[in-house]
Amino acid sequence: MxxxxxxxxxxxxxxxxxxxxxxxxxxxxxxxxxxxxxxxxxxxxxxxxxxxxxxxxxxxxxxxxxxxxxxxxxxxxxxxxxxxxxxxxxxxxxxxxxxxxxxxxxxxxxxxxxxxxxxxxxxPVVGLTAWQGLVDLGGVGEGTRVLVHGGGGGVGHVAIQIAKALGAHVVTTASGSKRKFVEDLGADEVIDYTAVDFAEAVRDIDVVLDTIGGDTVERSLHVLRPGGHLVTATSEEDTALIAAYEAAGMRFSGIAVDPDPVALRGLVDLVEQGRLRxxxxxxxxxxxxxxxxxxxxxxxxxxxxxxxx
CATH class of the missing domain: 3.90.180.10 (Medium-chain alcohol dehydrogenases, catalytic domain)
Incomplete structure (x- = not known):
């Protein structure tokens, strides 16, 4: 072969x-x-x-x-x-x-x-990352306010659709060229990160899903409501960030995606319902x-x- x-x-x-x-x-x-x-x-x-x-x-x-x-x-x-x-x-x-x-x-x-x-x-990789971050860790459900960083990317574009299927209000960051793309996926609010500081533009978020890393994780602390939850696929072992979130009364979870046939079947169900592509x-x-x-x-x-x- x-x-x-x-x-x-x-x-x-x-x-x-x-x-x-x-x-x-x-x-x-x-x-x-x-x-x-x-x-x-x-x-x-x-x-x-x-x-x-x-x-x-x-x-x-x-x-x-x-x-x-x-x-x-x-x-x-x-x-x-x-x-x-x-x-x-x-x-x-x-x-x-x-x-x-x-x-x-x-x-x-x-x-x-x-x-x-x-x-x-x-x-699989993007779908399982989004599912495990939003469903398993984030507990996203009806009325949850979710911020998805990088909504036009692999994980982000799937995460928008999963969050919407769960009944969430979805805010996402994306470049201006991807605005229509993420809106068509169901994003309720789009923040053009090339022109606007998301940390100044949004508040009272229940769950942030991050795949960007860098100072995006640190600055996301300021958009969460009290007791809010940041889930990141990029900074899961940053002890200083974890301590900062906990000191502010927030939750911080790192996600390392793993094989999960139950979640894969959940993704298939959304696909067959026409709620995920x-x-x-x-x-x-x-x-x-x-x-x-x-x-x-x-x-x-x-x-x-x-x-x-």
């Missing part, structure tokens, strides 16, 4: 398509023929060596995948031919940048007919992974990028 691997850390040019042995599933695992692979900014950072989650190269990136069960002899959960998607094994290597993967059956769910493989592959900005053939990573490196994406096989 073909895989996308790298033998050194660096820019997109270090990614190469090579031949590798087809993996063999262990007990409780399945072999999946991959049809589409969702790309995430984390993978660009790992490729460049910004932190050693996967150790030293060589390694194969990727977690978001959608495909077809090739071999289910080691589990009762699926049969050959079933269409599935998920985010297996995170944060351990799932090696999803490949034509075939062997992964735990429990980390996958059936792909609904209403989602293409491209759309399904784009959903994942936006794919662009697809690339498998062989053009370096071009896709150059776009990842540029940042300011609207939704997700996907590799197709």
């Amino acid at each position: 073909r895989v996308i691997t790298q033998h050194t850390l660096g820019g997109p040019e270090v990614l190469s398509v090579e031949d590798a042995p087809e993996p063999r599933p262990l007990p409780t695992e399945v072999l999946v023929r991959v049809r589409a692979i969702g790309l995430n900014p984390l993978e660009a950072r790992l490729r460049a060596g910004e932190f050693p989650l996967l150790g030293r190269p060589p390694f194969v990136l990727g977690w978001d995948l959608s495909g077809v069960i090739e071999d289910a002899s080691q589990t009762w959960r699926f049969r050959p031919g079933d269409e599935v998607f998920g985010m297996p094994l995170f944060p351990r290597a799932a090696r999803a940048y490949a034509e075939f993967v062997a992964v735990p059956a429990l980390h996958l769910v059936r792909k609904p007919a209403s989602l293409s493989h491209v759309e399904a592959s784009a959903l 994942v936006h794919v900005q662009r697809t690339f053939p498998f062989e053009q992974v370096a071009d896709a990573h150059r776009l990842l490196d540029d940042g300011h994406l609207q939704g997700k990028l996907v590799l197709t096989l």
Whole structure:
């Protein structure tokens, strides 16, 4: 089979398509023929060596995948031919940048007919991050005031829709060029962060969902109501920030997304109800992974990028 691997850390040019042995599933695992692979900014950072989650190269990136069960002899959960998607094994290597993967059956769910493989592959990492942040940690419900930072991005655009489906009033930050995009997703208020300081423009927020990091997390303290809750996917181990929030009577939670078939099925339910869609900005053939990573490196994406096989 073909895989996308790298033998050194660096820019997109270090990614190469090579031949590798087809993996063999262990007990409780399945072999999946991959049809589409969702790309995430984390993978660009790992490729460049910004932190050693996967150790030293060589390694194969990727977690978001959608495909077809090739071999289910080691589990009762699926049969050959079933269409599935998920985010297996995170944060351990799932090696999803490949034509075939062997992964735990429990980390996958059936792909609904209403989602293409491209759309399904784009959903797990961003969808699970948003779900776990808003539902599991944030407890968002009817009438909750939610601020989503970066509403035009991967996590942000899904988070807006989940929060609206839960009955929340949604405020989001986004550049002016993405205003219509986030409004069409259901955002009730849009703050153009290039022209307005969100910390001065909004108050009485119950839950802030942050995927931006930096001083955005610190300044978000000032928009929360007493007892409000900040959930961040970027600063979960910042003890000084945690102490500052607790001293102000606020809650601070860091989220490290993990595989969750229950939440994935919750996302599928929203998709089938017509209340959630994942936006794919662009697809690339498998062989053009370096071009896709150059776009990842540029940042300011609207939704997700996907590799197709």
